[in-house]
Amino acid sequence: MKKTSLEQLHREHQPDAIEKRLNADNNPQTISDAVLGAIDGCITTFAVVCGAFGAGFSASVALILGFANLLADGFSMAVSNYEASKAQLELREQARRMEEEHIDRVPDGEQEEIRQLFQMKGFSGEILEAIVTTISQDRQLWVETMLVEEHGLQKAEITPWRSAGVTFATFLLAGSIPLLPFFVGGLTMRWQFIFSTALAGAVFFAIGTLKSLVFAKPILRAGLGTLLTGGAAAAIAYLTGYLLQQSFGVF
Template sequence: MSTPEELSRALKEHEESDYHGLWIWQYIQDIVFGGNDGIVTTFAVVAGTTGADLPHSVVIIMGIANLFADGISMGTGSYLAKRSERDNYERLRKEELFEMEDHPELEREEVRQMYRKKGFTGHDLERAVEIITSDKEKWAEIMLNEEHHMDKDAYAHPITHGVLTFISFAIFGCIPLLPYLFGTARESRFTVAIISTFVALIILGITRSYATRERLIRGPLEVVSVGALGAIVAFGVGVFLKNLVGVVL
């Protein structure tokens, strides 16, 4: 039988070996969503302007403008969403603490009923209630997690969520523009943009699959499908508007 020290060491090694234990993993949703939106919206700009047969300088101007405008919008949106969730968590935490002061026995009974449903009985149940209610901050945290499924760590750093969303948007959003920025031959620019965008979307899809532990094929398939749909629509709209208004530049 393992000693407590051996179990503690084994648990630490397990957490360190599990990629879901890395600090960056709590922000993977921001990275994937920001990157996906950056690629799709920027490539939609590239596809739309290409469909309208506009010069590559227009593609660059509109693409970079999209990177900054939409990227800032995504980043601030992520920040505000997480901050709102954090504020809501704090509001509910204060309500729980107030109820503990105002109706302590009722709140203890709530804990008792909660852990009875989990299978605790007799002395073990009463001991669990005693331990949980001995620290009001921890008690409130447990109640928020059990009743509202809220984890304080998920809302701890809203600025980091916003910054990483913007950075991911900007980095991945640059990919469809690279052929237009670095002198790729005119006739092959759009083709290179399609290929590089496709590869980047697959990478994002695989990352999402690892993050959600879903089937490996599902993430890339869904991400590429959404990107392809956006590109087809944008290209089609560009061609349609060119023919409709007779744009010749």
Template sequence: MDPLEHEHTTEAIAERIAASNHNYIRDFIYGGVDGAVTTFAVVSGVAGAELSTKIVLILGFANLAADGFSMAASNFLGTRAEIDDYKRIEKIEYRHIELAPEGEREEVRQIYREKGFEGEELEKAVELITADKDRWVKTMLADEYGLPSEIRSPWLAAASTFSAFVICGLVPLLPYLFGAGSSFVVACIMTGFTFFLIGSFKSRWSTHSWFRSGLETLFVGALAAGLAYAVGVLLKGIAG
């Protein structure tokens, strides 16, 4: 594989810089893992309690609808909170520039001094940045507060989470939905494969190999399912 992950021609660089930096992969993986884990946990718990296929499907689809919506709504509200905080700090910085411009220039100066700028180069950098208020504020947001250069869409974040939750969460229910023989065993195999695929896909944004990342996600999912199965067996014993 080429060690360079992208081209460095003038056109390619300009295209990357102009492109949106929004990334909703985290939301998709988060929703996918949780959807597979929680739905398979329901299936495992019901199987441990030796309840009917009808109960598996009722509880499983109830989990897909309720928990999927809950996760999407939580992600939506969380992303909205980030946006509100971003706008709040942005307004503060614009006000500070109006009321105390020299103090804000000194902040820029110290920020760029920490980056290694000195003397005339430092003063030129400060002058260039503070010549435009929008650029000035964006610099403060990024370097003083550590905020991203762009804000994400709460709707796309929520949609990514919900779609992944439903797609991956549906996998453990398919054997029961289509009446496969030894449905629980088939559900275990299919869900385990789903966990591994999600983990392998996640490795594209990790330093770990696809195989290790897949095994880690598979282990987490298997642990959650094992706990749910044990609870189902325990409750069956208590009820009995």
């Protein structure tokens, strides 16, 4: 992780720079949606490929099952992410309405909650009372403080449709890569599987690498970690297909 220079840190912590940063609009972050979609998409289709190869199915069967799972699971994951994001927004809005009602009906009790919350942070005496007075004079600040401090609901810019769209797009993009070798004619199923494995491994490692660049983590460790996760899922699928074929002779 590259450290920021002391000179740069001083510039970033000048009063005007701080004010500009704090007042800037918070754009919705979709990196987690992209990583989730890409990893799950690649695992989903490559697991189908491994299961089909382990069971001795033909390349056409692996391709059909792979794309069927790619589209169905991608849609399912996008819908699930949409509903989860929407539920998070609805939970915060419900808590907001409840706090506004409590402020209207029992303002003294809500002030006491503010008092005790900041008392637990180490404030006391006149400073504590000044904090309570300042917060309770601004209704919006009062509500937001209760949402964060009492309910643990941080303010976040969430767009359910954006999250769902990013998840679906990255799921399809990463998930289609392990299927590409099965479009190449003239290759045996074995070689198609080998090339698919190489592509899937490259995708897993690339996702881990990109994740490391975003979150300033060691590149090799992040890449290998994601690769091992995908590899473990693929191994389970292969063994399942192989054992079922050996046990029941499924073709």
